[in-house]
Amino acid sequence: MSCHQTPDIVAEHFDTRLSPSARQRVQQHLAACADCRAELALLAPAQEMLLSWQHEPAPDWERSHAQSQPLAAPAHRPPLPGRHARLSWKDAGRWVPLAASLVLSVAVLTQTRLDVSEQGWQLSFGGDASNVSWPQLDAYMAAQASLQQQQNQQMLESALQQFGDNTADTLVQLVDWFEQQRELDIQRMEAGFQQLLDRDYQTVNSVQQLASYVQFQGDLP
Amino acid sequence: MENDNELIASALDGSLQAWETLVRRYEGRIYNFCLRLTGNRDDALDLMQDVFLGVYRNLSRFRGESQFISWLFRIAHNKAVDLARRRRANPVKDQGLPDDPADWPDDHGVSIGPQALAQADESNASVHRLLQALSAEQRLILELKVFQSMTFDEIAMMQDISANTAKTRFYSALKKLRALMEGHHELSPDP
Numbered sequence: 001m002s003c004h005q006t007p008d009i010v011a012e013h014f015d016t017r018l019s020p021s022a023r024q025r026v027q028q029h030l031a032a033c034a035d036c037r038a039e040l041a042l043l044a045p046a047q048e049m050l051l052s053w054q055h056e057p058a059p060d061w062e063r064s065h066a067q068s069q070p071l072a073a074p075a076h077r078p079p080l081p082g083r084h085a086r087l088s089w090k091d092a093g094r095w096v097p098l099a100a101s102l103v104l105s106v107a108v109l110t111q112t113r114l115d116v117s118e119q120g121w122q123l124s125f126g127g128d129a130s131n132v133s134w135p136q137l138d139a140y141m142a143a144q145a146s147l148q149q150q151q152n153q154q155m156l157e158s159a160l161q162q163f164g165d166n167t168a169d170t171l172v173q174l175v176d177w178f179e180q181q182r183e184l185d186i187q188r189m190e191a192g193f194q195q196l197l198d199r200d201y202q203t204v205n206s207v208q209q210l211a212s213y214v215q216f217q218g219d220l221p
Numbered sequence: 222m223e224n225d226n227e228l229i230a231s232a233l234d235g236s237l238q239a240w241e242t243l244v245r246r247y248e249g250r251i252y253n254f255c256l257r258l259t260g261n262r263d264d265a266l267d268l269m270q271d272v273f274l275g276v277y278r279n280l281s282r283f284r285g286e287s288q289f290i291s292w293l294f295r296i297a298h299n300k301a302v303d304l305a306r307r308r309r310a311n312p313v314k315d316q317g318l319p320d321d322p323a324d325w326p327d328d329h330g331v332s333i334g335p336q337a338l339a340q341a342d343e344s345n346a347s348v349h350r351l352l353q354a355l356s357a358e359q360r361l362i363l364e365l366k367v368f369q370s371m372t373f374d375e376i377a378m379m380q381d382i383s384a385n386t387a388k389t390r391f392y393s394a395l396k397k398l399r400a401l402m403e404g405h406h407e408l409s410p411d412p
Contacts, residue, residue, distance in 0.1 A: 010395065011388035017372045046399040049351070050367045052344040058252035059266060063244045063273070064237050 003035040010040055014047055225289040233281055244273055247290065251297055257368065258301050258360055260353040268304055272297045294369060298361070298379055305357035351401050359394035366391050 003009075012018055012026045030037055106112075115122045223231075223242070231239030251272055255265035275296045283292055352360050365371045365379070373391070377384040 007389050007392035008385070011373065011391045014366070014391075014395075015373065016370050043395045043399050046395050046402060047367065049344075049398070049402060050348060050363060053253070053257070053348050053368070054345050055249065055253055056256060056345065058248040058269065059262070061266060061270060063241045063248075065270070065274075 003033050005029065005033070006036050006039050009033070009036045010043060013040055226285050229280060229283060229285075229289065232277075240277070247293055248273070250290075251293070254294070254297055254364060254368065255301070257348070257352055257364055258357070259304070260349055264304075268300060272300050275300060291375075294365075294371075295379060298365070301361060302357075305361075308357070351398055354401050355394060355397055358390065359397060362387065362390045363394050363398070 009026055009029055012022060013030070018026070030040065110125045113124045115124070223239070225243065225246075228239045228243040228246075232243060248269065252265060252269050255268040255272070256262065259265045259268055272293075276293060279296070283289065352363070355363070362376065362380075365376050366373075371379075373384045373387045376382075376387045380387065382390075
């Protein structure tokens with residue numbers, strides 16, 4: 001087989017459900033490719049041999065045996081318990097808090113306002129934007145920011161005061177530890193360097209021995 | 222005649238008659254599928270029962286989005302793959318024929334003895350012998366393509382491989398089968 005398309009062409013040729021356009025492509029290739037034609041001619045008897053199979057009837061067996069087996073759960077999700085149940089006052093503890101939260105959320109979002117006077121009460125939706133001016137809002141935000149900064153500063157000062165001594169001790173210990181580590185590193189580096197030198201010395205010796213051996217071999221008649 | 226979906230609905234409602242009608246409608250195809258894959262009648266019957274048991278157990282999961290026969294063969298395919306894995310894991314019980322036809326015994330198999338062969342058509346016996354010399358994977362792809370007329374895209378989806386891989390496997394299986402046929406004929410005594 002020298003045509004790289006042979007597996008595809010052979011497989012598609014034996015595909016009885018190939019689309020007309022694909023069938024045409026296969027026929028065109030076969031008309032031009034002797035390798036694929038030869039391979040097809042070689043393999044056709046294998047397909048024919050398979051198709052010579054004679055259908056055998058199934059023997060008698062206990063067909064209803066399966067019905068004694070349990071069925072798997074259906075693929076569709078069953079409705080959740082109580083999903084379609086009607087609301088009742090018996091379950092009020094479950095849905096009243098949720099309903100109250102929902103009502104309050106809607107009231108806040110729609111800026112609901114209830115005015116009660118001697119003449120009765122009035123429910124209105126939507127805030128009056130003219131009640132609050134931009135300078136007032138800016139001043140309020142600045143005051144809040146200042147207050148927040150003061151609180152942060154107080155917290156930081158108290159924290160520093162409480163842990164100040166401990167921090168100083170810890171810093172001294174940290175510096176000592178760094179010094180010790182530095183000395184250890186220098187010692188390790190020196191030892192490693194010494195080992196390196198020793199190995200180099202051994203290597204030079206080996207090379208010298210090799211060179212003298214080669215020279216000796218070369219001097220032989 | 223009731224269609225498959227009506228029979229399935231009745232079977233799910235507990236109708237024994239509907240279930241048996243459904244089984245009888247497809248048991249021939251499934252039995253022959255199993256027979257070609259397993260190579261002997263006893264194993265084929267066991268595998269077929271296993272397939273229909275799996276079908277019944279999962280009947281409520283059949284959504285009717287595809288044809289029942291496709292769904293049925295998907296289960297049959299999975300059961301056949303499971304059986305092939307079990308046989309690989311337990312080769313003592315493997316009743317497949319050796320690769321070399323020269324090593325084939327005359328009375329191979331539990332049910333394909335002289336008596337069983339006398340019952341079967343001669344062409345089936347030849348197909349049996351050759352198919353059993355293939356690997357389970359090769360047997361399965363020839364089964365799905367040649368006997369079940371599935372497209373390579375359908376086979377690819379069923380076996381979780383690409384369509385090109387399915388084509389290559391089919392081609393390799395066909396080549397192996399051809400080589401076995403040549404070897405078999407060479408070994409056969411002249412009439």
